[in-house]
Amino acid sequence: MAEAATEAGTVEKQLLLDPSRCIGCKSCAAACFLGHVETPGLFYEDVERSSAMPMICRQCEEAPCVDACPNDAMYEDESGIVRRSVVHCTGCRCCYLACPFGVIDDIVRHQVGKCDLCADRTPSGRDPRCVSVCPSGALRFAVPDEALLKEGYVLLSGRTISARR
Amino acid sequence: MPSTPERQLPRCTMCGMGCTVGAERDEMGRVRTLYPSDLGASQGACVLGVTAARLVGAEDRLFRGRVDGQEATLARATDALAARIRAASPDRVAVVVDLNRPLEGLGTAARLRIDTGADAMLCAFVPPQDVPLVAAGVRSCPPFAKLSECDVVLTIGDVCSSHPVVARPLRDMQRAGRHHRWLCLDSAPGRTSRSADEAVIVPADAMAAAVAALAVACGAGGVADAVAAGDASAICKAAGLDETALDGLARALDGAESPGVVVSCSTGRFAAPEGVVAAARELARCRSAQFWALPLATNGLALPSLKDEWGLQSLAELHEALVNERVDVLLMIGFDPSSALPAGMWRQGIEGCQTTAWAGSLDCAFAAEADIVLPLALPWEESGSCLTAQGEVQEVSRWLAPPDGVPTVVELLLALAGGLGAPSPEPMPLSAAGAQAGGGPPVQSLLGPEVLERQELTEGQALLIGAPEPHGYTGGLGLATARWQRHIAHEEKALCGAGVPAPAAGVLALEGNGRFAVPARAASGGTPWPAAAVALPAHWEACRELLSWRMVEGIGPVAEPAVVRVSVEE
Numbered sequence: 001m002a003e004a005a006t007e008a009g010t011v012e013k014q015l016l017l018d019p020s021r022c023i024g025c026k027s028c029a030a031a032c033f034l035g036h037v038e039t040p041g042l043f044y045e046d047v048e049r050s051s052a053m054p055m056i057c058r059q060c061e062e063a064p065c066v067d068a069c070p071n072d073a074m075y076e077d078e079s080g081i082v083r084r085s086v087v088h089c090t091g092c093r094c095c096y097l098a099c100p101f102g103v104i105d106d107i108v109r110h111q112v113g114k115c116d117l118c119a120d121r122t123p124s125g126r127d128p129r130c131v132s133v134c135p136s137g138a139l140r141f142a143v144p145d146e147a148l149l150k151e152g153y154v155l156l157s158g159r160t161i162s163a164r165r
Numbered sequence: 166m167p168s169t170p171e172r173q174l175p176r177c178t179m180c181g182m183g184c185t186v187g188a189e190r191d192e193m194g195r196v197r198t199l200y201p202s203d204l205g206a207s208q209g210a211c212v213l214g215v216t217a218a219r220l221v222g223a224e225d226r227l228f229r230g231r232v233d234g235q236e237a238t239l240a241r242a243t244d245a246l247a248a249r250i251r252a253a254s255p256d257r258v259a260v261v262v263d264l265n266r267p268l269e270g271l272g273t274a275a276r277l278r279i280d281t282g283a284d285a286m287l288c289a290f291v292p293p294q295d296v297p298l299v300a301a302g303v304r305s306c307p308p309f310a311k312l313s314e315c316d317v318v319l320t321i322g323d324v325c326s327s328h329p330v331v332a333r334p335l336r337d338m339q340r341a342g343r344h345h346r347w348l349c350l351d352s353a354p355g356r357t358s359r360s361a362d363e364a365v366i367v368p369a370d371a372m373a374a375a376v377a378a379l380a381v382a383c384g385a386g387g388v389a390d391a392v393a394a395g396d397a398s399a400i401c402k403a404a405g406l407d408e409t410a411l412d413g414l415a416r417a418l419d420g421a422e423s424p425g426v427v428v429s430c431s432t433g434r435f436a437a438p439e440g441v442v443a444a445a446r447e448l449a450r451c452r453s454a455q456f457w458a459l460p461l462a463t464n465g466l467a468l469p470s471l472k473d474e475w476g477l478q479s480l481a482e483l484h485e486a487l488v489n490e491r492v493d494v495l496l497m498i499g500f501d502p503s504s505a506l507p508a509g510m511w512r513q514g515i516e517g518c519q520t521t522a523w524a525g526s527l528d529c530a531f532a533a534e535a536d537i538v539l540p541l542a543l544p545w546e547e548s549g550s551c552l553t554a555q556g557e558v559q560e561v562s563r564w565l566a567p568p569d570g571v572p573t574v575v576e577l578l579l580a581l582a583g584g585l586g587a588p589s590p591e592p593m594p595l596s597a598a599g600a601q602a603g604g605g606p607p608v609q610s611l612l613g614p615e616v617l618e619r620q621e622l623t624e625g626q627a628l629l630i631g632a633p634e635p636h637g638y639t640g641g642l643g644l645a646t647a648r649w650q651r652h653i654a655h656e657e658k659a660l661c662g663a664g665v666p667a668p669a670a671g672v673l674a675l676e677g678n679g680r681f682a683v684p685a686r687a688a689s690g691g692t693p694w695p696a697a698a699v700a701l702p703a704h705w706e707a708c709r710e711l712l713s714w715r716m717v718e719g720i721g722p723v724a725e726p727a728v729v730r731v732s733v734e735e
Contacts (some may be wrong), residue, residue: 021336023356027327033199034219123424131466135211136332151340 014144015056015117016153017126021138028139035118035129042143055103056130056156057082057115063112068098074114079123083116174204174558177214178266178544180555181496182309182330186214188221188545188564194248196221196565208457217545221565223685225528228568231538235341239540239570243577247584249520253493255283259483263499264289265462266550267561268471270499270574277477277578281587282683286478286486290500295465297430297438302605303458304466311455313337317421319348319377319414319454321445322429325356328459329429331359338425346421348414350375350686352435363417365410372435373444373616377551382415382447388447391612403617424454431461436620437720440503441612460554466692467552475593490517497522498574499541501529524577539577547574550595559593 061080066074072089074095084095095106095114105113118128122141126132131141140153175187185206187199198218199385202212220226230242237245250258260278262271271289278287291299312318312334325332339347339362349361352372360366367375380388382397394400397415401408416426426449442458449456461464471477486492497517502511513536515521522537532538546567551559567573572580579589 021332022326023332023360025211025325025332025356027215027329030215031198031200033437034215061171112431127200127202129198129200132202133198135209135329163654 003125012143013122013141015131015156016060016140017056017156018138018140018143018152019154020152021136023136023138025133027156031129031133032115036113036116038098041091042083044071050058055101057103058101058118058156059117064098064100065104068094070094073151079119081119082114083119167574169676170485172248173562174206175199175545175562175564176551176559177210177217178551178561179213179217180328181306181460181463181466181552181675182209182328183463183551183553183555183559184214186210186217186560186564190565190659195547197437198351199564200347200634209330213322213329217529220527220543223527226568227526227528227538227540227716228571230540231532231535233536238587239572239578242537242539243580246520246522246539246582249522249537250494250496250581250585253519255281255285256358257491257493258283258496259286259288259486259494260496261288261480261483261498261500261545264291264464264468264471266464266499266544266574267547268464268467268595269549269592270547270578270597271471272475273575273578274498275477275593276590277286277587278476278584280582281585286483286492287476288478288480288483289468290480290497291468291473292462293464294461295429297442298458298466300459300606301458303442303444303446303610304469304605305458306457306459306553306554307455310334310456312425312427312457313341315421315423315425315455316342317342317346317348317417317423318425319350319379319418319442319448320357320361320370320427320429321350322431322434323351323353323355323357324429324459325360327429327461330461331457334590335360344360345681346417348417350379350414354675363413365407365414369407369434370436370619371404371406373437373440373612374400374619375406376441376448377612377616378404378406378408379411379415379418380444380451383418383448384451385444385447386610387608388444388612391609392616393614394617400617410459411552418448418452420456421452424449424452425457426452426454427457427459429459429461435620437616440612440616443608448607450512450689457554463554464552466554484514487514487517492517493519495521496524496605497531497535498524498577499526501525501527502531518555526571526576540571542571543578544572546571549575 008051010054059080063074063076066076066082068074070092071090072087073085073090074082074084075085090148103115118126118130122128139156140148142148144153144155174185177184177186185201185204187204188196189199191197196218198215230239232242232245238393262274264271272286278285287433309331312331314448315338318335318338320335324335335347339345346363349358349364350372351358351364352364352369353366358366365375376394377394378397378400380395381392381400389396390579392400394403397411398408400406401411426445428442428445430442435441443492445458446456448454468477472479483492487495494516495515502514511531512534520537521535522539523532523535524539524541525532526541526543545564547561548563549561551561553559582588582590
């Protein structure tokens with residue numbers, strides 16, 4: 001479990017989704033796309049009742065995509081976020097095949113797209129872009145306490161991510 | 166929901182919700198969106214505001230002026246415009262200012278007209294989608310957060326596509342109690358109907374009749390008189406509607422203690438939108454329900470007040486003057502007629518003008534026809550005052566400074582005033598900008614027996630089918646925003662057959678702001694993309710003029726996509 005030591009201490013937050021709140025507006029996809037130089041890390045699957053559901057990296061503790069990558073393009077940074085190096089990625093799609101959750105997008109301009117939990121934002125305490133823009137409150141970046149789980153939120157990213165308070 | 170209006174913050178001016186959204190430049194000079202939480206505001210934004218930041222660096226951004234087809238500096242273009250205005254008779258000059266940006270620009274134009282003593286026409290452009298709301302007498306909405314306090318809410322139209330931020334209070338409402346219900350009446354399956362507890366889909370050309378029947382079932386005698394029908398059954402029978410389904414909605418509303426009614430009028434979502442809004446308003450009155458009629462543009466609901474205070478003419482009056490060749494100089498500021506109006510209409514309008522001048526932010530088909538082109542700041546590159554749909558005056562900070570040499574509306578008009586030898590105008594005050602709720606014309610003047618017959622849908626919207634659902638909100642936006650919205654939401658990859666006969670994939674472009682493109686891939690070589698088709702409701706002949714076909718570099722020969730005519734029912 002990665003932690004980022006700061007003066008204010010650490011806060012462990014996770015990406016949570018309440019599928020029943022999702023309206024499929026794809027504002028999250030738009031925000032992700034724009035915020036990552038037009039390379040998406042988030043895409044959609046059609047589900048019953050809702051028109052679409054965001055599919056986001058689970059941030060596995062022992063990430064199969066990191067093991068599978070032959071070019072060290074997939075790595076875990078100091079905050080514990082599994083990330084993709086734009087420089088080293090060759091679009092071989094080994095990570096796409098290795099991912100047990102199918103949340104890596106295959107080939108966008110010869111590279112794969114993967115959620116990095118907005119690593120340029122979360123270490124400083126800001127929410128990921130998808131959460132920031134969700135108009136229905138379906139996406140949350142929070143400590144998964146009992147109250148939230150009772151409300152109907154489910155864990156979307158499957159590991160603890162540390163962020164400064 | 167959007168934060169309180171008294172704080173001056175960068176805000177999205179796409180619709181009247183007033184969400185706190187901004188932009189910043191990163192260390193590499195790229196423009197990035199600032200979200201509500203980044204700005205210390207409550208959560209509330211959507212893909213519209215996210216798209217807006219992207220337009221700051223759009224490749225079709227206008228930075229230079231043009232005079233008679235030749236590139237020119239802003240100063241030269243402004244001087245040329247001033248010279249042509251001076252040469253014309255004052256009563257043969259017309260100016261149209263986009264209302265969907267800080268109001269100081271329009272206020273400055275109004276003052277300039279007074280200061281010069283000119284008898285020029287001055288109009289405010291309101292998107293066609295908001296005209297029905299204004300016509301029906303809508304002036305403001307209750308606070309949107311109060312949606313969550315209702316126990317039963319009826320939404321009419323695809324509100325979740327046109328105004329995604331209302332989804333939060335609606336979802337909160339659904340969760341608040343076992344008997345809380347979200348009812349939906351729409352013309353096609355969509356985000357809203359899927360999100361609701363109970364949805365009734367009616368043909369687009371019978372929506373007004375459906376809402377009228379519902380209103381009569383809820384006791385709206387005025388509606389019954391207007392459509393000359395005895396009861397809801399008679400209306401349903403005349404319009405070919407399923408009475409049972411509508412009866413279910415009426416019973417749900419009947420049992421509500423604090424109901425709400427929400428209407429969204431995306432262009433082309435249903436016919437007779439004035440009648441729909443009027444009937445919905447009467448329905449809300451009968452049930453003592455709170456009533457939200459959602460404008461698709463900011464400031465739109467202020468138009469009647471501004472017309473009175475600032476002496477504006479209507480666009481209908483302007484169109485008549487243009488058609489009868491009573492306008493020699495036409496100046497359009499801030500909006501693109503070629504994306505908002507059918508080509509036949511705007512082309513006809515400028516034929517008789519000696520000089521057509523256009524001030525805008527993104528190149529477009531109208532700019533190509535104009536004699537004088539002036540670059541203009543985007544609405545979110547201007548600071549000033551906007552009126553939210555809730556009737557609040559909101560002080561809006563600009564997201565970023567406009568590029569060098571690109572003026573705001575106020576700056577442009579000040580320069581024009583200098584060229585005309587007029588004193589620098591101060592904007593007209595916004596004393597009457599605070600909207601008053603209620604009132605409006607009687608329902609009988611907006612509804613009539615004709616709603617029970619087939620009505621023409623408002624033109625201006627193409628349905629891109631082959632997507633998971635008809636993208637009803639595409640026509641509710643300027644094409645520039647729609648283009649980027651779809652591009653960045655990756656929706657071009659979502660095209661699929663959807664049961665419509667479609668030939669090969671290709672690239673479709675909508676003219677107007679030029680390059681609303683749905684890229685696709687050739688079937689041969691590489692991964693075949695799903696086929697693409699564009700469906701146009703059969704009535705929308707003019708929309709076909711907006712369509713053009715072009716190749717995308719590197720894709721290879723592809724066939725033109727099918728343009729098929731389908732009913733919006735399915």
